[in-house]
Amino acid sequence: MASQTLRRRLTALLLTTLTAASMVACSGATGQPAAPSSSSTADAGQPKTGGTLTYLESATWNSLYPPAAGYYPNGGVVNNITDRLLYQNPQTLKLEPWIATSLPKVNKEATEYTFTIRDDVTYSDGTKLTAENVVKNIDLFGKGDNSRALAVSEAINNYQGGEVVNPTTVRFRFSKPSPGFEQAVSTITSGLVSDATLALDNDGFGPGNATKIVGSGPFVIDSEKIGTQISLKARPDYDWAPPSLQHQGRAYLDGITFVVAAENSVRTGSLTSGQGDIARQIEAPDEKSVKAAGLSIVSEPTNGVTNSIGLRFPSPLLSDIRTRQAIFAGIDRQAILTALFTDSYPLATSPLAKGAPGYKDESAAYVYDPAKATKLLDEAGWVAGSDGIRVKDGQRLSLTFNLALPQPRSADVITMIQEQLKQIGIEVTTIPGDWAAQVAASADLTKVQAYHSMVARADYDVIKSQYHSANRNVLQNLDSVSGKVNDPKLDALLEKVASSPQERDRAAATAAAQDYLTTQAYVLPLFEEPQVYGLQTYVQGFSTESVARPNLYSVWLNK
């Protein structure tokens, strides 16, 4: 009996592995990262309306303030309850009309944007989406409101203010060229919400108040259980989907229930045992069991800064370029990917992902060559001490890495780097402790010299957000004590990305910034971080927005 079951399981496993392998082969042949679910829709027939989808999340949402929607658990909800001025096609990353009836008129300097908006859109509380309301939205996101602890949106820079030109026309002004604004109003961090929602304070956007968050999107928040569950229901009168979509009118689903299943094995097991329809964040080791159960794995690219190690050059340990180059040559990235990840995680070839605007291949700089690494360290004057760790002027070559807790398997990645760098005489330690401890230590150059992180955003601006001293400052280019910028050239290059009015110039500036980060050996990219979803086979029409947050508008259940 048992052996029979076992044999049946093995056969099933073999079959699914073969299917999976052939699928991988197919997608490899076309070279398209595009949504695999669209292909399955083709043979599934006409979409059916109805049913409630159970969506398994790894963490609970913590705010529905649109600029906070960069956090995936927040974004999953915000993306499905709000509309935006523009729609970024997730395949081409081109901007298309949505609430705005066409792309905006932009002045030559990219400091003034004029949008014409639809006049037939209503929020789910019955109020109209007006020009005044749109200006109020962007004013709040562009300026923030400190008295209500509402932050400025990361995507909107140099914002001066907006005005209503006439009932269907709005204009926004900027103090400096801000070419990233057009894409910014297409991201979920610029999701439009009603006047009453805009009046809430930070706490009002938090758990316990979800049903008061009102958007004009295809779904409406119906109920919440703090910390475990949030339920959305379809809006029957929704009729303003992006015009380029084939699907118009109401969503196919009647409702969505987001359920938190934080523990990885519980989330995966719930999916494979049929207790959920979609699960976000299937960890690499769990992909196999999802495929073995006959379910599909959808891996979507995040089109921004790749999962990388930033080498903080202002640290005396890393100030010599030869030391940094030695680290580049001393880390076997392919070995890390092979040991820890799956095909869903492509090897990175630049600080930016292949799908990111302005991407340039820099892979020649990341060749694993331990002999070269040893030679570079010798040249830089690092001499092996009694314990094998190199020393110079009495200082041990001991680097501390943060653990990027939101990123997949960060601790395992750093452990492998630790083993590899030990071979060339570099000691690696990590910051112990939870998220708050990581955050506190990471802002301090004396505590963390190598910073593991990534950013998802499908706009040229993303590289500046990550590396500019006045933004995330992940390289600690800005000395927090003296206020001095260590490498002004890096900042200048990044500013050009964000302030060149012409797209061609932004692309060129982005390429220059990637070149500089690579030739200076500031950033070692590891892999292109995807969002990995597990789907029941009857889930059709699943797609994601430009940085892989779920679009559930066109999803339907084929059962």
Added chain:
Amino acid sequence: MPIARRVASAVLVILLAFTATFILMQSLPGDGVLARYQNPELGLTPEQIEHLRSVYGVDRPVVAQYLSTISNYVRGDFGTSLQSGARITDLIATALPQTLVLAATGFVLAVALAAGIAFLATFPAMSRLKSAVRGLPPLFVSVPTFWVGILLIQVFSFGLGWVRVIGAEGIEALILPAITLAVPISAPLSQVLIRSLDEVQESPFVDVVRARGAGEWWVLTRNVAKNALLPTITIAGLLFGELVGGAVVTEAVFGRAGLGTLTSQAVANRDLPVIQAVVLLAAIGFVAINLIVDLLYPVIDPRLRKVRAA
């Protein structure tokens, strides 16, 4: 007078627990506002974060924060969560009933389990089973709660499909977590019960009862058990702490929104106001349970009753 003293010492215990938590949380790196807003996915500048810290008052001197928290508590204002902004009274009002139900069910199951183990281990007619059964408490106390939870889910939910984990309501949502919680709680209970049953079995009065012709079952249930109960009840009071700790893990594994989930999220996010409120609640619970245990002694043991009355 003894009552006034007991109340005073209870208040002192609660205040000490509160203060100790405050000091411990302050000594950890990071604070609630940093943890929430320095999230790189939000991409705020250092100036913006500094401003937010002053809005929330976490940049004030530690003593000032401590005193203002206490004075707010005295006025009945428990504040809001730094992480979500939700009112703490709301958070606790949602979480507490969930945990109480889980803890109560888990505790009842644990007592039943412990009683079963102890009787099997001490009832002479079962001597062949004895050593196997006596091995259970050490086993139960050494398996991690986390692992027990996952194992139960894998077998009974994913494997056999008897209960759901996702979307379960009522008793279906309670059964596996309660068993998970009962396993580690039952271990010390049964161990103490076995030991005191053994001791009482060997005391002279039991021989007298036996000599009068009482059967083993009679001896165990009427004479031995009653006398062996006192240490067990004391342990039961102490186990309240274990119950709270077990709930943290159990709720995390099963995704239940109780006090345990609230606490673990709050600690990870340095959400001091939430932690303070939970610690206060736990301390009050602990003090109350131990008070009840104290009051139960004379009810169970007439000897103690006479001492009190005299």
